[in-house]
Amino acid sequence: MASWLIYKTLLKNASPTRHRNLRILFLNLIAHLSIFASFFAIYAIVQKTVESSPDSLSERLISYFGLLTLISGAIVFVKACRILLFEYLFIGHMKEGVPVLLVNLFTLILSIGIGAWIANDVFGIRLTPILATSAIFSLVLGLALQDTLGNLFAGVALQLDKPFEIDDWIEVMQSGQKWVGQVQEITWRATTLTGLFDEHLIIPNRVISQAEIANFTSPNRPIWRSQTFRIPLGPHLEEIRLLLKEAMFEIKAIRQEPAPVINIPETTESWALFRCSYTIDDYGKQWSIGTEVSASIIRKLYECGHTIAAQRIHLVRDPESRFESKTV
Known part of the structure; x- marks a missing residue:
C-alpha cells in the first residue's frame, strides 16, 4: 500500500x-x-x-x-x-x-x-x-569465482563513487585501448555501452574500475568541438570571421552560452586558417552537428561571394635532375 x-x-x-x-x-x-x-x-x-x-x-x-x-x-x-x-x-x-x-x-x-x-x-x-x-569450501568457491566476485564488487564501487550514470556518454581508456559509448546498463558482471554507431560494448566492471574514465555528460561542463576551414587570404578576414559566427548561430544544436569562438591560428601566402570552436550538449550527435556546421558555413560563404581555398601544389625543378619539372 x-x-x-x-x-x-x-x-x-x-x-x-x-x-x-x-x-x-x-x-x-x-x-x-x-x-x-x-x-x-x-x-x-x-x-x-x-x-x-x-x-x-x-x-x-x-x-x-x-x-x-x-x-x-x-x-x-x-x-x-x-x-x-x-x-x-x-x-x-x-x-x-x-x-x-x-x-x-x-x-x-x-x-x-x-x-x-x-x-x-x-x-x-x-x-x-x-x-x-564450510570454510574450506568457501575458500575454494572464492578462488573459482574470483573474476565474478571482482566484477561484482567493482560494480558496487562504481555505483558508490558514481563516475558516471545511466545515459551518460563516457570514454574508457586502459592499456592503449579505448571504448566510447553511452551507458545503458550496469549488471553484476559488466557495464553495457552503446557506441557511436549503435554497436553494443560490454566491458567487465573490473576493467572499468581500473581504467581512466572521461565523462562527457556533465551538465556544468559543456562539450567543446572545433572545425577548421581554409579561406583565400585577402583584406576581408574580419568580415569572414563574422560570417562564420553567424552561420554557427543558425544551428540550434549549438549552445549560445558559451558563444562560439572564431580565431585564425595560421596564415600562409595564399590562405588563412579559421578555427571554429563551439559547444554542444549531446555527445552522441557531434558528427551530425559537425556536418551541419560545415554545410552552413560553406553555404554562407558562397552566398556572400567567398569561397574555400583551393589546394595548390608548386613543383620546383631540381637542378641535378635530368627531367624537366613543371609548376601546377
Missing part, C-alpha cells in the same frame, strides 16, 4: 518507461499476493478442520500449507521492498537512469537474510556450525 501511494503521489512526472516498469512490478506483486492469500485461506480452513476433527492427514496438511504460506509471504515482502527501493531511486534520479545492480544486490541480501531466519527459527537449523565447517 505504501509503495502504491508513493507511486501515485511522488512519481506522477516519471517517464513512460518508468511507469511501464513500475506497473509490471506491481502486477507481479499482485500475482504473488494472490498466491499468498490463497495459501493463507487454505491454511486457515485446514486449521479449523483440525480443531474440529483432528487426524494425522490434516495435521500434515496444515504443516505443508503453513510452510507454503510463510514462503509466499516472504516473497511478497521481498518484492514489496524491491519496489520501494526502485521508487526511492526514481525519486532521486528523475531524469537519469537507475542501475539495476544495487536493486538486485539488495534483493539478494534481503532474500538470504529471510531464508536464514526461516531456517534458524522455523526449522531449528543452526547456521553457525555449518558456516564454520
Whole structure:
C-alpha cells in the first residue's frame, strides 16, 4: 500500500518507461499476493478442520500449507521492498537512469537474510556450525569465482563513487585501448555501452574500475568541438570571421552560452586558417552537428561571394635532375 501511494503521489512526472516498469512490478506483486492469500485461506480452513476433527492427514496438511504460506509471504515482502527501493531511486534520479545492480544486490541480501531466519527459527537449523565447517569450501568457491566476485564488487564501487550514470556518454581508456559509448546498463558482471554507431560494448566492471574514465555528460561542463576551414587570404578576414559566427548561430544544436569562438591560428601566402570552436550538449550527435556546421558555413560563404581555398601544389625543378619539372 505504501509503495502504491508513493507511486501515485511522488512519481506522477516519471517517464513512460518508468511507469511501464513500475506497473509490471506491481502486477507481479499482485500475482504473488494472490498466491499468498490463497495459501493463507487454505491454511486457515485446514486449521479449523483440525480443531474440529483432528487426524494425522490434516495435521500434515496444515504443516505443508503453513510452510507454503510463510514462503509466499516472504516473497511478497521481498518484492514489496524491491519496489520501494526502485521508487526511492526514481525519486532521486528523475531524469537519469537507475542501475539495476544495487536493486538486485539488495534483493539478494534481503532474500538470504529471510531464508536464514526461516531456517534458524522455523526449522531449528543452526547456521553457525555449518558456516564454520564450510570454510574450506568457501575458500575454494572464492578462488573459482574470483573474476565474478571482482566484477561484482567493482560494480558496487562504481555505483558508490558514481563516475558516471545511466545515459551518460563516457570514454574508457586502459592499456592503449579505448571504448566510447553511452551507458545503458550496469549488471553484476559488466557495464553495457552503446557506441557511436549503435554497436553494443560490454566491458567487465573490473576493467572499468581500473581504467581512466572521461565523462562527457556533465551538465556544468559543456562539450567543446572545433572545425577548421581554409579561406583565400585577402583584406576581408574580419568580415569572414563574422560570417562564420553567424552561420554557427543558425544551428540550434549549438549552445549560445558559451558563444562560439572564431580565431585564425595560421596564415600562409595564399590562405588563412579559421578555427571554429563551439559547444554542444549531446555527445552522441557531434558528427551530425559537425556536418551541419560545415554545410552552413560553406553555404554562407558562397552566398556572400567567398569561397574555400583551393589546394595548390608548386613543383620546383631540381637542378641535378635530368627531367624537366613543371609548376601546377
